Amino acid sequence: LIILVIFLVIGYSPFMAAVYGILATFLVTFLKRDTWMTPKKLYETFELSGKNLIMLAVTCAGAGMVISIVTYTGLALGIASVIQSWSGGFLLPALMLIMVTSILMGMGMPCTPAYIVAVTIGGPALQALGIDVLTAHLFVFYFAILAEVTPPVSIASYCGAAIAGSDPLKTGWEALRLALVGFIIPYIFVYNPAFLMRGNFLEIMALCIIVFYAVITMASSMRGYFNRILKVWERLVLGALTVAMIIIACQPKIMHSYTVDIALIISAAVILVFVVLAKLKKKVLSPA
Structure with a gap:
């Protein structure tokens, strides 16, 4: 992790920083005899990486299609205009509409793709209302992540329910009740930059x-x-x-x-x- 951050700060691309981070991880395994990367462990590591990349590739492909549709059709600007029109130019109704949009776009997706898809739509709408770039991205990102615990597609809650052996839907609603406090935080930093x-x-x-x-x-x-x-x-x-x-x-x-x-x-x-x-x-x- 330290190598990864250092190479990102120096100015290397994320791809090259990740390559050097993987190389550093490989070398660190030889510091203890129990963690040596033997040929068998390397094979198991490559197999696990391949399986994990399948899910990531499918998710990124889906996110890429949504982003392309939104970008090339001008849908993002259209949604921004609709939000402005429905909110009557008032900030609070617009924020609530963007919140719902971000949660809907983030449902069933991992954090990064959910943020990318949600900010493509919500970002321009917030900036059109006079919100600066950092605040707009954080607002959208916050609710895209909260989509993970928002029914009916609360993936994180369903994973927890599978581990606990509980009812998925009841667990989802309970998770929403526990996380409801977090829904006020984005509104506060939009109105108060402090x-x-x-x-x-x-x-x-x-x-x-x-x-x-x-x-x-x-x-x-x-x-x-x-x-x-x-x-x-x-x-x-x-x-x-x-x-x-x-x-x-x-x-x-x-x-x-x-x-x-x-x-x-x-x-x-x-x-x-x-x-x-x-x-x-x-x-x-x-x-x-």
């Missing part, structure tokens, strides 16, 4: 703290548990607090105002209250 380390130290730290609280409260609200099983009104309080945190995080102009301080104090107080209640409940229920 989440991508673009800003001063105080802005970045304040935003990270707010998002940290939002993740905790949203997860607790969705799962109904925070050190103990929560009541309905407690889940509603945490849900409202989550919405408040997300709105504040998406407003970079108020990062220097007292609203951030108040929000942090309120969120810390609510979390502290739930922790204290949980501790008191345990003491009351514990035997003398």
Whole structure:
């Protein structure tokens, strides 16, 4: 891995960097007697590589066809125009449409092809809305990866279900519930560049703290548990607090105002209250 990164940084092509990385791996195997690449091990390695490349080649071929169709027919620009038209020029509806598009295009595909296919469509649409290149690519990439745990074609969830021996569809929906917190992250860094380390130290730290609280409260609200099983009104309080945190995080102009301080104090107080209640409940229920 170190050799691979070094050759990429120096300026070699990915192909040549991979060749030197494979050569370095081959040489490293001779550092221990148990890992020597004997003729039998070499044959097994080539056989396994060939089998793995079949899946990769088919996936890349499918991705290549989609990319060619999208590129040469102008479909990407057409979808970008449709998204702009349907969203009415507003950013939030456009982001939601691109999110759905990225998830649909990423379903059933490995990470890299899913990103390539999704960014071909979602990238131009986001840039047409005034989003810079890095943010646009990260937004599309994020949801293309989340497609792996989004039913009905949640490949990662189905692989986990096969290992665990559980019901695939139930596992997929459970994975979506667990990963639902991650769906708010791309929206935050689109609206607030400080989440991508673009800003001063105080802005970045304040935003990270707010998002940290939002993740905790949203997860607790969705799962109904925070050190103990929560009541309905407690889940509603945490849900409202989550919405408040997300709105504040998406407003970079108020990062220097007292609203951030108040929000942090309120969120810390609510979390502290739930922790204290949980501790008191345990003491009351514990035997003398």
